[in-house]
């Protein structure tokens with residue numbers, strides 16, 4: 579079964595082909611540089627960019643893989659959560675393709691796709707506990723199979739990646755700044771007393787990162803010498819030196835620690851609630867963070883779980899994960915009609931598929 583995946587939910591446009599669970603090819607165009615000028619994703623610009631590059635990426639993918647559009651069995655498209663205008667570009671393209679080729683359509687929950695992505699590299703063992711840490715979401719799930727997800731905890735305010743990016747912005751690091759905090763943090767030991775581990779003194783599985791961001795903002799206000807005068811670029815951050823670099827490294831390491839330890843506490847709490855679990859899946863852009871990866875490795879070892887982490891290229895948004903999730907849904911017989919709706923961030927994604935043959 580040949581599945582095309584289409585991803586346009588935020589600021590990456592991507593298409594990929596998966597045949598029987600194996601990746602045949604992928605094309606990806608990121609808009610990061612365009613949005614960096616504004617310090618965050620501008621929704622209208624994002625939709626226009628998807629519209630501009632998606633047809634070209636599709637044509638290139640077909641040419642590079644020697645596949646004809648009419649060979650595609652299923653078109654899988656990220657139908658949410660995301661920016662509505664951006665999602666609509668992908669969903670409309672998918673529907674048009676299905677109409678013209680007769681392929682079947684399957685709408686993919688972008689968050690589930692992040693968590694299933696490591697399956698491209700090796701089989702995932704179920705039941706699994708899933709931690710999704712991205713720019714827009716911090717969710718934990720009990721996952722019984724590729725099509726059975728139960729949401730356990732979620733963020734009440736900022737997502738983990740959003741907290742990274744907002745803290746990076748305080749220093750005038752370029753957007754999205756999470757990776758610069760990670761890079762500098764690796765050069766120092768954390769001061770575990772510097773910042774709180776937010777929202778842990780309760781029995782909730784939910785997260786709240788906005789207080790941590792405020793704690794860093796208050797600290798930075800007392801250390802103005804750590805902040806770049808104007809928005810820095812990646813080269814300026816990489817060429818930091820001397821005391822400023824060492825001090826910033828300490829602050830970044832401490833922030834990294836607070837986020838990773840908070841994630842650990844909530845994941846361990848979730849593990850206790852859900853009962854026997856075979857693996858721990860950590861996915862989303864923040865799963866690229868070295869402290870988060872190390873900390874989750876420790877959690878998995880302590881609890882005798884197999885740790886499943888996507889390769890770094892699969893952590894951020896990509897078409898391969900949509901194609902792979904779509905393949906699993908199609909294999910289970912799930913299809914959507916051409917009425918499929920795009921679902922913006924903040925709304926529940928309905929499980930409104932039909933089972934083929936029923």
Ligand code: KG4
Nearest residue numbers: 712713714739754756760863864867894895
């Ligand atoms: O999953 P993703 O590509 O986009 C969403 O779907 O939201 O995640 C992007 C997020 C951004 O907030 C980015 O700063 C963060 O992942 N990120 C990192 C690292 N690499 C990417 N955060 C911390 N450390 C990193 N190494």
Ligand code: ZN
Nearest residue numbers: 692712894895
């Ligand atoms: Zn994502």
